[in-house]
Amino acid sequence: MRIASVSLIALAAVLASCTAAKNGAEKAIDDAPAVSQVLLTPDAKDIHSYANPAEARVTHVAIDLTTDFAAHILSGNATLDVAAAATAKQIILDTRDLTVTAVTDAAGKPLPFTLGAADPIHGAPLTVTLGAARKIRIAYSTSPKADALQWLTPAQTAGKKLPYLFSQGEAILNRSWIPTQDSPGIRQTWEAKITVPEGLTAVMSGEAKSALGEAAPNKMRSFSYVMDKPVAPYLIALAVGDLRFQATGPRTGIWTEPSMLEKSAKEFGELEKFVDAAESLYGPYRWGRYDLLVLPPSFPFGGMENPRLTFATPTAIAGDGSLVSLIAHELAHSWSGNLVTNATWNDFWLNEGFTSYFENRIMEKIYGPKRAAMEADLSWSDMQAAIKEAGGPASKDTQLRLDLPANRSPDDGMTQIAYDKGATFLRTIEAAVGRAKWDAYLRAYFDRHAFQPQTTAGFLKDLRENLIKGDTALEAKIGIDQWAYQPGIPANAVHVTSDAFPAIDAAAKAFAAGGPVAAVPGNVTTQETMRFITQLPRTLPAERIKALDDRFAWSDTGNSEIRFVWLQLVLPNRYARGEKSAEQFLLAQGRRKFVAPLFTTLMGDGAHGQALAKRIYGEARAGYHPVTSGTVDKILGWKTAQ
Numbered sequence: 001m002r003i004a005s006v007s008l009i010a011l012a013a014v015l016a017s018c019t020a021a022k023n024g025a026e027k028a029i030d031d032a033p034a035v036s037q038v039l040l041t042p043d044a045k046d047i048h049s050y051a052n053p054a055e056a057r058v059t060h061v062a063i064d065l066t067t068d069f070a071a072h073i074l075s076g077n078a079t080l081d082v083a084a085a086a087t088a089k090q091i092i093l094d095t096r097d098l099t100v101t102a103v104t105d106a107a108g109k110p111l112p113f114t115l116g117a118a119d120p121i122h123g124a125p126l127t128v129t130l131g132a133a134r135k136i137r138i139a140y141s142t143s144p145k146a147d148a149l150q151w152l153t154p155a156q157t158a159g160k161k162l163p164y165l166f167s168q169g170e171a172i173l174n175r176s177w178i179p180t181q182d183s184p185g186i187r188q189t190w191e192a193k194i195t196v197p198e199g200l201t202a203v204m205s206g207e208a209k210s211a212l213g214e215a216a217p218n219k220m221r222s223f224s225y226v227m228d229k230p231v232a233p234y235l236i237a238l239a240v241g242d243l244r245f246q247a248t249g250p251r252t253g254i255w256t257e258p259s260m261l262e263k264s265a266k267e268f269g270e271l272e273k274f275v276d277a278a279e280s281l282y283g284p285y286r287w288g289r290y291d292l293l294v295l296p297p298s299f300p301f302g303g304m305e306n307p308r309l310t311f312a313t314p315t316a317i318a319g320d321g322s323l324v325s326l327i328a329h330e331l332a333h334s335w336s337g338n339l340v341t342n343a344t345w346n347d348f349w350l351n352e353g354f355t356s357y358f359e360n361r362i363m364e365k366i367y368g369p370k371r372a373a374m375e376a377d378l379s380w381s382d383m384q385a386a387i388k389e390a391g392g393p394a395s396k397d398t399q400l401r402l403d404l405p406a407n408r409s410p411d412d413g414m415t416q417i418a419y420d421k422g423a424t425f426l427r428t429i430e431a432a433v434g435r436a437k438w439d440a441y442l443r444a445y446f447d448r449h450a451f452q453p454q455t456t457a458g459f460l461k462d463l464r465e466n467l468i469k470g471d472t473a474l475e476a477k478i479g480i481d482q483w484a485y486q487p488g489i490p491a492n493a494v495h496v497t498s499d500a501f502p503a504i505d506a507a508a509k510a511f512a513a514g515g516p517v518a519a520v521p522g523n524v525t526t527q528e529t530m531r532f533i534t535q536l537p538r539t540l541p542a543e544r545i546k547a548l549d550d551r552f553a554w555s556d557t558g559n560s561e562i563r564f565v566w567l568q569l570v571l572p573n574r575y576a577r578g579e580k581s582a583e584q585f586l587l588a589q590g591r592r593k594f595v596a597p598l599f600t601t602l603m604g605d606g607a608h609g610q611a612l613a614k615r616i617y618g619e620a621r622a623g624y625h626p627v628t629s630g631t632v633d634k635i636l637g638w639k640t641a642q
């Protein structure tokens with residue numbers, strides 16, 4: 001059964017306001033529309049935004065922007081609908097490196113505004129005196145160094161002929177191209193008109209109003225998009241390039257550059273099946289279409305769950321579909337993240353932990369329990385590694401609910417802990433109550449909180465009310481407060497083990513003990529190969545590494561995940577062919593998850609590694625998105641003037 005989403009939003013809003021009236025925990029602003037509730041409980045306060053939602057908040061954003069590929073600037077205006085009490089004096093918006101030239105009301109009458117001092121993490125507050133205005137228009141342009149945006153030269157694209165632009169909003173980057181209240185708890189509907197040079201296509205995380213664009217002056221074309229469901233502002237996304245589309249089913253398809261279309265469609269051709277599987281688990285897909293945009297290799301993430309249009313790295317194309325869990329993951333965010341959204345970045349685990357759990361359930365549904373168990377078991381190892389990296393199980397950075405200080409970028413708190421410990425928590429609940437009960441709960445949970453922000457405390461309250469229901473023995477058995485608020489991994493953690501791994505572990509042990517390379521199992525899955533490599537001792541004699549590489553050619557593999565774990569093993573062993581491979585890999589793609597740890601490894605290898613890191617970065621840096629270069633700058637102590 002498919003439920004019309006509009007009535008669902010309305011229903012959710014009504015339910016939410018009933019609850020609010022009952023317990024007083026949430027309150028709506030006087031004349032704010034019933035949709036898109038803002039949580040005003042203390043734990044929902046977002047320290048990473050200047051917004052004052054209790055006084056005035058944005059409910060709708062309309063942007064009209066023109067791309068300047070020569071200057072790397074977007075310019076135009078943003079018209080914001082504001083919900084505010086009659087007594088409200090001002091609205092505060094988030095901006096970063098924007099040049100604001102005018103602020104007016106809907107009739108064009110200037111409104112007083114001030115752009116405050118810029119903070120290195122949060123950007124600058126834009127305060128607008130409202131008077132009677134409930135619609136404000138901001139004329140502005142972006143900086144060429146806008147954090148959210150990467151402007152690619154033709155050489156950095158697959159086609160090599162036309163330039164490319166894409167945005168990445170999460171966590172607090174969208175304020176560098178859209179002046180709005182950039183807080184995940186302040187949901188906004190939006191519309192956009194993007195004017196680009198002829199020959200380029202603009203795609204966005206909304207519904208296209210003119211698929212082919214409309215002619216505009218000066219050999220430009222305008223593309224219009226709308227999102228009529230309230231979303232967190234980090235989910236507004238744009239890409240402009242030489243883009244083509246291929247359908248993979250009635251409501252799914254792939255956007256990418258022409259030369260990437262066939263490869264992408266082959267690798268991700270089963271999109272439609274993914275959506276069906278996800279719906280069968282946790283209820284209707286509420287966003288209409290589900291398309292995938294395969295970006296150029298500098299895309300800084302594996303994937304980004306932009307509504308209706310997941311952005312994905314081409315490094316997930318292994319040729320054999322072995323890395324498609326990435327699609328399961330981004331699709332799962334259509335429920336956990338986009339429908340029910342972390343209220344603040346301290347609750348990031350609600351997005352990523354739920355999604356990692358859901359991802360694995362989709363994988364199990366489509367590819368079976370063997371594949372799912374291998375991936376879950378690898379995630380368990382990742383969790384152990386993340387705990388070590390965070391400073392051990394006593395470190396506060398290993399908590400699910402974070403307590404980020406204002407002077408720390410939310411980016412810093414976003415580690416694998418949220419993903420793997422979060423998923424393990426949900427698996428532990430599943431095991432305690434049984435899958436049938438848990439699935440029914442989770443499905444209803446998404447319905448209850450659809451199109452609303454959620455805090456960690458809010459989730460625990462919902463769990464107590466709708467799953468635990470006063471069963472004190474059950475509550476003690478799970479230990480939900482410990483899971484959510486304490487560091488480390490509780491003793492009751494459910495570890496899903498793969499029955500394929502003991503043989504792999506034994507093979508790694510035998511090889512490490514000097515066994516012949518011929519005894520290493522060949523022709524195994526990507527997940528088994530990754531397990532094998534990560535199980536090897538970190539120090540290996542040169543000829544042993546060479547023996548493996550001669551047989552498996554992992555230094556040359558096009559499977560990015562295998563290449564990455566291989567390089568992490570061989571670089572500290574100063575394996576020359578690995579160093580060449582690393583250089584090539586670091587120049588060919590800019591995915592932060594690969595790039596940052598590899599540079600960290602090189603920097604940890606004395607003068608030799610450091611010299612290599614500096615040389616490679618000197619060449620690679622210009623090709624990276626600001627998200628990646630920002631992180632690597634810190635790893636290398638790189639000064640921009642360098």
Ligand code: BES
Nearest residue numbers: 170171301302303304305326329414593
């Ligand atoms: N939402 C994240 C990407 C993200 C996280 C962007 C934090 C900005 C800040 C996305 O869903 C994600 O988790 N991507 C993963 C891939 C996934 C398969 C685990 C990635 O990029 O590696």
Ligand code: ZN
Nearest residue numbers: 329333352355
């Ligand atoms: Zn995610």
